[in-house]
Amino acid sequence: MNCDITLTVNGERYAISVPAHHTLLQVLREQLVLTGTKNGCEAGECGACAVLITWPGADHAEPVNSCMVLAPEVDRAEIVTIEGLAQDSQLDPLQEAFITTGATQCGFCTPGILVNARALLNRNPDPSDIEIREALVGNLCRCTGYIRIIEAVKMAARAGKEVAQ
Amino acid sequence: MTSDQGLGTRNQGAGSNDQGVNPNPQYPIPNIQSKKHSIIGTSPQRIEGRAKVTGAATYVDDMQFGPNLLHGMLKHSPIPHGIIVRIDVSKARALPGVRVVVTGQDFPGYTGLYLKDRRIFALDRVRYVGDAVAAVAADTPEIAARAVDLIEVEYEPLPGVFDPEFGASPEAPLIHPDMDKYECVPFIFPQPGTNVSNWFKVRKGDMEKGWAEADLIYEHKYRVPQVQHVPLETHVCVAQQDVNGKITLWSSSQSPFAQRNLIAKALNISHSKLRVITPYVGGGFGSKAGVSIEGAAVALAMKAKGRPVKLHMTREEEFHTTFVRQGLVAYIKMGMTKDGRITAVQNRFYWDAGASTEYGTNITRAAGYSGTGPYYVPNIHVDSMCVYTNHPIGGAMRGFGMPEIHWGIEQHIDRMAHKLGLDPVQVRLKNCLKDGDETLTGMIMHPTGLSQCIQKAANAIGWGEPSVSSGPHKRRGKGLAAMWKAPAMPPNPGSSATVRMNEDATAIVSIGGVDLGQGALTAMAQLAAEGLGVKMEDIRVNTVDTDYSPYEWQTVASRLTWSMGNAVLQAAENAKHQILQTVAEAWGEDIDDLDIIDGQVVSYKSEESQPLKDIVIYGMQRPDGTWIGGPVVGQGKFMPEYVTPLDAETGQGPRAVVHFTTGCQAVEVEVDDETGQVQVLKIVSAYDVGRAINPDMVRSQMEGGAVQGMSTALLEGIILREGVPMNPNFTDYRIATAVDAPLETESIIVEVPQDDGPFGARGIGEHPMVPTAPAIANAIRNAAGIQLDSMPITSEKVWAALQANGQAPFA
Numbered sequence: 008m009n010c011d012i013t014l015t016v017n018g019e020r021y022a023i024s025v026p027a028h029h030t031l032l033q034v035l036r037e038q039l040v041l042t043g044t045k046n047g048c049e050a051g052e053c054g055a056c057a058v059l060i061t062w063p064g065a066d067h068a069e070p071v072n073s074c075m076v077l078a079p080e081v082d083r084a085e086i087v088t089i090e091g092l093a094q095d096s097q098l099d100p101l102q103e104a105f106i107t108t109g110a111t112q113c114g115f116c117t118p119g120i121l122v123n124a125r126a127l128l129n130r131n132p133d134p135s136d137i138e139i140r141e142a143l144v145g146n147l148c149r150c151t152g153y154i155r156i157i158e159a160v161k162m163a164a165r166a167g168k169e170v171a172q
Numbered sequence: 173m174t175s176d177q178g179l180g181t182r183n184q185g186a187g188s189n190d191q192g193v194n195p196n197p198q199y200p201i202p203n204i205q206s207k208k209h210s211i212i213g214t215s216p217q218r219i220e221g222r223a224k225v226t227g228a229a230t231y232v233d234d235m236q237f238g239p240n241l242l243h244g245m246l247k248h249s250p251i252p253h254g255i256i257v258r259i260d261v262s263k264a265r266a267l268p269g270v271r272v273v274v275t276g277q278d279f280p281g282y283t284g285l286y287l288k289d290r291r292i293f294a295l296d297r298v299r300y301v302g303d304a305v306a307a308v309a310a311d312t313p314e315i316a317a318r319a320v321d322l323i324e325v326e327y328e329p330l331p332g333v334f335d336p337e338f339g340a341s342p343e344a345p346l347i348h349p350d351m352d353k354y355e356c357v358p359f360i361f362p363q364p365g366t367n368v369s370n371w372f373k374v375r376k377g378d379m380e381k382g383w384a385e386a387d388l389i390y391e392h393k394y395r396v397p398q399v400q401h402v403p404l405e406t407h408v409c410v411a412q413q414d415v416n417g418k419i420t421l422w423s424s425s426q427s428p429f430a431q432r433n434l435i436a437k438a439l440n441i442s443h444s445k446l447r448v449i450t451p452y453v454g455g456g457f458g459s460k461a462g463v464s465i466e467g468a469a470v471a472l473a474m475k476a477k478g479r480p481v482k483l484h485m486t487r488e489e490e491f492h493t494t495f496v497r498q499g500l501v502a503y504i505k506m507g508m509t510k511d512g513r514i515t516a517v518q519n520r521f522y523w524d525a526g527a528s529t530e531y532g533t534n535i536t537r538a539a540g541y542s543g544t545g546p547y548y549v550p551n552i553h554v555d556s557m558c559v560y561t562n563h564p565i566g567g568a569m570r571g572f573g574m575p576e577i578h579w580g581i582e583q584h585i586d587r588m589a590h591k592l593g594l595d596p597v598q599v600r601l602k603n604c605l606k607d608g609d610e611t612l613t614g615m616i617m618h619p620t621g622l623s624q625c626i627q628k629a630a631n632a633i634g635w636g637e638p639s640v641s642s643g644p645h646k647r648r649g650k651g652l653a654a655m656w657k658a659p660a661m662p663p664n665p666g667s668s669a670t671v672r673m674n675e676d677a678t679a680i681v682s683i684g685g686v687d688l689g690q691g692a693l694t695a696m697a698q699l700a701a702e703g704l705g706v707k708m709e710d711i712r713v714n715t716v717d718t719d720y721s722p723y724e725w726q727t728v729a730s731r732l733t734w735s736m737g738n739a740v741l742q743a744a745e746n747a748k749h750q751i752l753q754t755v756a757e758a759w760g761e762d763i764d765d766l767d768i769i770d771g772q773v774v775s776y777k778s779e780e781s782q783p784l785k786d787i788v789i790y791g792m793q794r795p796d797g798t799w800i801g802g803p804v805v806g807q808g809k810f811m812p813e814y815v816t817p818l819d820a821e822t823g824q825g826p827r828a829v830v831h832f833t834t835g836c837q838a839v840e841v842e843v844d845d846e847t848g849q850v851q852v853l854k855i856v857s858a859y860d861v862g863r864a865i866n867p868d869m870v871r872s873q874m875e876g877g878a879v880q881g882m883s884t885a886l887l888e889g890i891i892l893r894e895g896v897p898m899n900p901n902f903t904d905y906r907i908a909t910a911v912d913a914p915l916e917t918e919s920i921i922v923e924v925p926q927d928d929g930p931f932g933a934r935g936i937g938e939h940p941m942v943p944t945a946p947a948i949a950n951a952i953r954n955a956a957g958i959q960l961d962s963m964p965i966t967s968e969k970v971w972a973a974l975q976a977n978g979q980a981p982f983a
Binding site: 093147150 | 401402404406689868869880914
């Protein structure tokens with residue numbers, strides 16, 4: 008069975024027909040060919056597929072594992088994926104910080120972590136070490152040991168504060 | 173090092189480490205020794221960093237094959253050991269949308285890297301839960317799943333082997349009765365009629381004398397479970413056959429060339445008719461070395477009438493049907509004098525190698541020739557036995573046997589030091605291998621910074637200074653472990669590279685090695701830029717396509733920086749030489765007076781200079797108006813030519829391996845005696861990397877490896893009940909998260925140059941997870957006085973041990 012839905016992804020509006028049993032992850036990767044969002048477990052356990060969703064009527068975006076959302080659920084939602092984090096090729100301070108600190112190695116967990124870290128900084132512009140660790144607990148990384156990821160989020164937070172001042 | 177091994181003299185000083193031996197005099201290396209290195213030893217950012225942080229980096233599953241793509245799926249054995257009585261695929265074939273069904277009858281050949289004991293599909297017998305008995309390709313994943321369910325397989329169950337020690341005994345049922353027929357490399361020693369597919373022995377010195385000289389003899393048993401690599405990207409590949417029969421395989425692989433070689437041989441097709449393309453790889457850690465699922469995808473594609481077929485492992489499949497790290501039961505017996513000198517070591521390693529040991533046999537060999545740990549020991553008796561079990565297939569994993577054997581060895585040293593009232597750091601410094609010492613296989617140890625690493629790690633953790641706990645029921649302690657590891661590989665694995673110049677004086681470096689996150693692309697760009705004399709940003713490095721990339725054996729063994737680095741440096745220097753020859757003739761100067769600096773040819777004599785732009789393609793005009801030169805393509809290659817065989821009965825030989833990277837880790841932990849929980853506060857890593865091409869990336873390897881080591885130490889183990897994996901998911905098989913990561917890490921680079929490494933470099937990728945687990949165990953013993961013999965060190969085990977010691981508060 009298919010469902011007709013409308014949604015906004017990275018500022019672009021789509022009216023599409025989706026198989027009701029498909030996940031948002033499948034819609035993003037297979038129908039919209041936004042392959043930056045990764046499939047790491049399809050069970051909501053690794054965070055590689057995290058995207059930001061603003062649900063209809065909500066006033067802010069929240070990070071969600073897109074493998075755990077069925078496609079019909081995102082009707083009228085606004086979604087930001089890793090491809091939407093940079094604005095007009097201007098990287099998000101988090102993306103800059105991930106490059107600068109060496110917080111990406113194989114890069115497969117990176118999109119989900121960046122999206123989740125963006126949500127963290129949106130709700131808490133100056134997180135402590137433990138707040139960063141707890142916010143990222145659902146994002147598995149096997150390469151970096153997380154040390155530089157935590158450092159990168161702190162660096163981006165500092166950059167954000169400088170912009171705000 | 174003796175000169176009869178063809179290596180020439182060894183560099184001693186840190187300042188003279190760029191006198192790389194030119195292994196290929198056909199392409200002479202110009203004199204660059206007087207020049208200061210501007211790029212080597214600096215830390216430019218990862219060259220593919222922007223692609224990776226924007227989601228633009230393309231991995232196999234991101235590639236688009238259109239609606240014609242077929243979805244492959246494997247039919248797995250649900251039992252650990254049994255005879256296949258009947259397979260009926262007729263219902264699956266009849267399902268609309270199913271395009272291909274294949275079984276072992278279609279592709280019966282054997283394959284394998286070191287011992288050909290593995291089929292693409294089980295033919296007569298299944299040997300582990302997950303063994304592929306058939307595969308389908310269908311229009312959608314849903315149809316493929318239904319088709320797999322419709323394949324009927326009847327098994328006659330056989331008794332299984334679920335413990336390697338039992339497996340090595342005469343009572344054990346045979347898992348591979350045909351072992352004597354398997355093709356095998358000459359340095360592996362199968363024992364037909366048993367389950368032991370390799371028995372590596374070391375016999376050296378006089379054991380009776382060694383025990384007699386000891387004041388303390390201590391023997392103990394240690395265990396390591398099978399663990400999984402857990403790359404965030406599971407195994408995935410797409411195969412397609414064209415109208416001429418040529419097959420292209422897009423594969424998330426550490427070994428595009430080895431996959432081409434093994435699959436071509438298994439399917440009896442020409443190497444020129446198989447092309448392997450590897451884009452970005454989402455982690456490997458050894459699991460994507462060699463071949464696991466890729467043969468099945470190629471088999472499906474050969475019957476798919478030109479349609480591409482994708483085979484993508486689920487996370488559950490990844491846990492037990494690709495590769496796992498072998499389990500180990502280790503008996504360690506050691507003699508020590510009361511002043512801390514090791515007099516004898518007798519070790520028996522029983523490897524839980526799983527249902528196939530095509531790759532694992534060489535892990536057990538590596539464990540054998542490294543079986544003393546990084547220490548000088550005069551009297552040695554080592555047996556390393558690769559034992560078939562009805563468990564998931566053991567393959568290469570970061571450390572290649574070393575984390576497993578060091579788990580016991582490094583705890584053993586600590587316990588003996590403790591029993592003798594000695595400082596574990598001093599005991600290690602006394603015994604650790606130094607320049608000129610003989611290793612257990614009779615190789616003379618090359619210059620190594622191991623003593624420095626031990627000393628620096630101990631200093632950085634505040635060795636000897638008291639640890640202050642954060643509260644009641646908390647105990648802090650410190651521990652330390654040393655390590656060594658050689659690249660474990662055949663004696664002659666080759667690397668090659670080309671450096672092609674563009675009109676604008678940028679250069680394209682082609683390599684056959686894979687960047688799976690470790691930073692190889694960036695390190696190769698640095699080596700090429702340095703060798704050529706251009707800026708880093710003027711270098712592009714290609715990912716691998718076996719039709720266009722030069723040969724590389726495999727991306728394993730921490731060998732790329734060293735081996736492929738030599739090839740890239742030589743290719744860059746060769747391109748430079750070609751350019752300077754042209755300029756020398758055009759200018760009428762001596763080539764030795766010319767150099768390339770920041771993309772400009774300069775003459776030290778005439779002080780002329782000219783940008784490389786255009787001349788690297790079009791050549792230069794002579795004074796008489798004619799032209800010389802032309803498109804510049806530099807080439808380089810490297811292959812070690814000095815590794816010797818080892819005696820089958822004694823393990824002795826002049827040169828077992830190319831070199832050893834050595835190092836040490838020190839940790840501080842806090843144990844909660846109410847919960848048994850262990851928090852790792854700090855990990856210090858100190859490694860001798862020869863020369864850090866990119867120091868920041870070297871430190872990244874140390875951090876990531878330490879946390880992976882910590883994760884295996886505290887959390888990880890595949891739980892197998894009668895061969896059935898019980899925890900193939902991230903809820904039941906936990907890996908370290910950001911909350912578990914140590915509060916602090918410190919990474920120390922020691923540089924004692926490698927004589928045949930590029931600018932003195934040797935590998936560092938695997939080593940940082942080798943000593944982490946025993947260092948943590950030693951710290952826990954220091955904190956709470958408990959001994960932990962088996963990994964992982966769960967809170968439950970710690971609490972039980974505290975309780976047994978009468979230390980847990982709520983016993």
